Amino acid sequence: MAQKKAYEVEGWLARPDRDIVLVLIYGPDRGLVSERARRFAEKTGLPIDDPFSVVRIDAADLDQQGRLLEEARTVPMFADRRLVWVRGAGAQAALAADVAALVAEPPGDCVVLIEAGDLKKGAALRSAVERATTAMALPCYADDGRGVDALIDETLAAAGLSIALEARQLLKALLGGDRLASRGELEKLALYCAGRGEVTVEDVRASVGDVSRLSAEDAVDAVLSGRIALFDTLFTRHVASGGPPFLILSAALRQVQNLQLLREAVDGQGKTPAAAVASARPPVFFARRRAVEDALQRWNQAMLFAAAERLQGAILKTRVNPSVAEALTRQALLALAIEAARAGGGSRRKIGGG
Incomplete structure (x- = not known):
């Protein structure tokens, strides 16, 4: 299939296949999409600021079937070939139909580059490219x-x-x-x-400003520390930015499992929450230590065991019913945040209690 995994994109862009006549770069990280599109455009060897060699089109202007075909098959006047660069692509049916026609009968003197948002598997534009032998689909996700x-x-x-x-x-x-x-x-x-x-x-x-405040870890810390309003804000922003709800569920389960180990150090070795967090292996990132200590004060082993079961059940439900994954995730995490908020006072009075 004409597609690369996210980790393969950089390698392909370093040595793009010259036989590829249409490249689709898509994903939720629009900054990365734009940066990689420019890199590919430069790799064509065409002067990207020359309007005779590079034609830039907004996808919203390709509202009628045949418009992209017409542009891609226009004979270059001042160069051996042209680059048609489409930005802002999404679910436009006319664009997807033109792409299917282009890859079926590729132009000999034109390369088409398309920037798109987060296209789900099965989207018409993405499918048209992935089925072709003369096109390439390159996904862009947030940096790991x-x-x-x-x-x-x-x-x-x-x-x-x-x-x-x-x-x-x-x-x-x-x-x-x-x-x-x-x-x-x-x-x-x-x-x-x-x-x-x-x-x-x-x-x-x-x-440096906090340009990634929507991290799953921040939302999980808010849940386990009982900060209900903050969790709701972070979760809403995470989903609105295209982040999968499952990411926060899995991060929450990992953190609960880590807290179970830390709780053993508190209950079995008599350590304070601060000492347990300080001696954790692998170490807790210093910027999160206070939040982890607070969560450890609130949650005893029985509560953590029940939380892990709730999260595992929620993960299973979201896999079985992906269409309602957001609602299921929010419900499960909100319940834990409420429990943490209620447990705050009692846990602080009885830090070593099980």
């Missing part, structure tokens, strides 16, 4: 840990800067929601630290 590290290294090295380990950990916690936003924050940080040699934690705190 390795992607964020690479972006940090690339941007700071270009400015002659290194970064301390703790500063890198904090920076990674603040980046990753959107590629363009992250790059902008890194460029701002590099300018702030110009001439200093190494970026410190203080530099990161002073310069």
Whole structure:
């Protein structure tokens, strides 16, 4: 099939197949989609600022079937070939029909590049590309840990800067929601630290805004600390930004399992919640320690066991009924947040209780 996995996209863009005449770059991370589309456009060797060589079209203007076909099959006047660059694609039926026709009879002197949002599996545009042998579909999702590290290294090295380990950990916690936003924050940080040699934690705190406040970990911390309103806000934003509800459910289950281990250190070894968190392996990221300590004070082993069962049940239900996954996830997590809020006072009075 004419598609790449998310982790294969960078490698393909470094050496794109010259026989591919249509490239679809899509995904929820619009900044990353835009950045990779520009990289592919540059790889064509065409002057991308030359209007005779590169034709830019908004997908909203391709409302009639045949318009993209007409543009792609126009004979170039001042070059051997042209690039037709479509932006803002989505569920336009006319565009999908034209793409199907183009890949069936590829033009010999034109390359088509399409930027699209988050296309679900089975979407007409995505399916038309994935079934073709002369097209390629490239998904773009929010940067994972390795992607964020690479972006940090690339941007700071270009400015002659290194970064301390703790500063890198904090920076990674603040980046990753959107590629363009992250790059902008890194460029701002590099300018702030110009001439200093190494970026410190203080530099990161002073310069970088929290451009990824919608993280699953933040929402889970809000649930387990009983901050109901904050959870509702973070969950709503997570879903609105295209994040899958399952991500927060699975993160919540992992955190509950971690709390069970920490609770054993409190109950069995007589450690305080702070000491248990400080000695955790792998270590708890320093920016989250206070939230984890608070959750550990609220939840005893019996409550954690019941929470794990509730989360496992919710995960199963969302897999069986994906159409209502958002509602099921919100209901399960909200119930846990309410339980944590009610347990707050009693857990603090009896920290070591089981």
